[in-house]
Amino acid sequence: MKFKNVSFHYEDLPVLDDVSFSVEPGQTVALLGSTGSGKTTLTSLISRFYDATAGEIYIDNHPITDYDIQTLRSNISIAMQDIFLFSDTIEALLPIGVPKARKKTFVWHQRLQVLMNLFISLKKTLIRLLENAVLGFQEVSVSGSP
Numbered sequence: 001m002k003f004k005n006v007s008f009h010y011e012d013l014p015v016l017d018d019v020s021f022s023v024e025p026g027q028t029v030a031l032l033g034s035t036g037s038g039k040t041t042l043t044s045l046i047s048r049f050y051d052a053t054a055g056e057i058y059i060d061n062h063p064i065t066d067y068d069i070q071t072l073r074s075n076i077s078i079a080m081q082d083i084f085l086f087s088d089t090i091e092a093l094l095p096i097g098v099p100k101a102r103k104k105t106f107v108w109h110q111r112l113q114v115l116m117n118l119f120i121s122l123k124k125t126l127i128r129l130l131e132n133a134v135l136g137f138q139e140v141s142v143s144g145s146p
């Protein structure tokens with residue numbers, strides 16, 4: 001993926017100014033910056049929640065505007081900064097984003113299995129953390145001895 005001279009502004013607020021970088025296949029990239037510096041905005045441009053106001057973003061050497069938006073977004077996973085869950089059963093919530101999964105018990109069970117494995121691997125760490133944890137407003141901060 002490549003950002004080439006990308007700029008972006010919300011209405012009158014300039015956020016990104018002439019940003020260029022490349023990410024190679026298989027490479028992991030972390031964006032670091034103070035709050036409000038534009039990290040979330042930058043990633044929103046990849047999913048085309050907003051389009052760059054100048055410059056171009058490429059995936060596999062094609063501008064992202066050339067891709068069908070559903071195809072583009074179905075290849076991107078996002079873990080949101082703010083947690084949001086619809087009020088519904090786990091069975092209804094798990095297939096979100098993959099509508100066909102609702103009918104496919106196999107896919108549903110696969111997702112549940114992934115979730116269960118995650119819980120198991122987190123269990124020990126969580127117990128240790130929660131023993132001395134202090135929860136902040138809306139559980140934003142968890143402090144305790146690891």
Ligand SMILES: Nc1ncnc2c1ncn2[C@@H]1O[C@H](COP(=O)(O)OP(=O)(O)OP(=O)(O)O)[C@@H](O)[C@H]1O
Pocket residue numbers: 010013015033034035036037038039040041042081
């Ligand atoms: N939808 C929006 N409309 C207008 N301004 C926005 C919008 N989203 C973010 N901003 C502003 O754009 C700037 C960049 O915000 P952004 O959320 O991208 O920063 P960030 O680096 O992700 O911050 P944080 O570390 O707090 O998550 C901030 O000044 C923010 O107030």
Ligand SMILES: [Mg+2]
Pocket residue numbers: 039040041081
């Ligand atoms: Mg952010």
